[in-house]
Amino acid sequence: MPTTFIVLLGPPGVGKGTQASILAERTGLAHVSSGDLFRENIKKNTELGKLVKKILSDGELVPDDLTIAMIRNRLTRPDCEAGAILDGFPRTPAQADALQAMLAEFNGDVEHVPFINAPEDILVTRLSGRRTCRANGHVYHTTYNPPKRAGICDIDNSDLYQREDDQVDTVKRRIQVYMDQTAPLIEYYRRINNLQEIDGAQTIEAVTASLGKSLEN
Numbered sequence: 001m002p003t004t005f006i007v008l009l010g011p012p013g014v015g016k017g018t019q020a021s022i023l024a025e026r027t028g029l030a031h032v033s034s035g036d037l038f039r040e041n042i043k044k045n046t047e048l049g050k051l052v053k054k055i056l057s058d059g060e061l062v063p064d065d066l067t068i069a070m071i072r073n074r075l076t077r078p079d080c081e082a083g084a085i086l087d088g089f090p091r092t093p094a095q096a097d098a099l100q101a102m103l104a105e106f107n108g109d110v111e112h113v114p115f116i117n118a119p120e121d122i123l124v125t126r127l128s129g130r131r132t133c134r135a136n137g138h139v140y141h142t143t144y145n146p147p148k149r150a151g152i153c154d155i156d157n158s159d160l161y162q163r164e165d166d167q168v169d170t171v172k173r174r175i176q177v178y179m180d181q182t183a184p185l186i187e188y189y190r191r192i193n194n195l196q197e198i199d200g201a202q203t204i205e206a207v208t209a210s211l212g213k214s215l216e217n
């Protein structure tokens with residue numbers, strides 16, 4: 001049985017992680033977030049974590065070889081046997097090429113590439129209000145998706161913090177890095193797959209509904 005991989009494309013803050021979590025719950029596919037994997041490595045102070053800490057806090061991209069090796073390792077875990085929702089990977093054409101090669105090896109394919117987009121002012125507002133759970137990375141927003149108790153994760157009672165790279169100066173840099181290095185993937189997937197554009201400026205529920213429809217096709 002070939003496995004199903006969904007690549008969620010879109011700028012920082014558009015809602016990829018939020019939608020990937022909802023979709024993972026509904027489909028049973030694994031949610032693979034490259035950003036979460038880097039942050040776990042930083043938290044555990046692994047060799048990889050030490051190498052990438054400053055890169056993440058500066059809002060730059062981790063080199064392709066380190067990123068590809070980490071994702072390859074993650075995709076060989078048993079929970080990815082049926083496929084995965086990829087959130088934040090690939091972010092460069094070289095990573096996308098590496099993904100094609102890996103999936104050919106695992107008898108899988110990139111079946112859907114939803115491209116969620118929204119204007120820059122919305123991205124900045126979302127990233128500035130994002131709060132992240134210290135224990136497991138659950139994501140909230142101070143205005144649009146607040147926790148039941150301020151500053152506390154609904155799911156595991158852990159405290160919520162603001163990511164260093166969600167400070168406004170780094171947010172601007174990350175959006176620029178996305179434009180320069182990741183946006184070329186829109187054309188890349190338009191050529192080889194069925195890229196489907198989704199209006200990310202809608203509410204979380206409306207984006208989920210649009211995404212659901214695009215995955216039926």
Ligand code: ADP
Nearest residue numbers: 013014015016017018126130140141144203204
């Ligand atoms: P990404 O993974 O693309 O960086 P996130 O899913 O982490 O984006 O969302 C960024 C922030 O915006 C979070 O605080 C999240 O709660 C909030 N958010 C996500 N989707 C929406 C939406 N459709 N409307 C309003 N806020 C949203």
Ligand code: ADP
Nearest residue numbers: 012013034035055056060061062067088089091
């Ligand atoms: P966002 O919520 O803005 O989409 P992520 O959590 O996906 O952010 O990523 C946080 C940081 O981790 C990025 O700014 C970058 O430094 C690093 N990173 C994540 N994924 C990749 C990738 N595929 N290639 C290179 N660096 C990455």
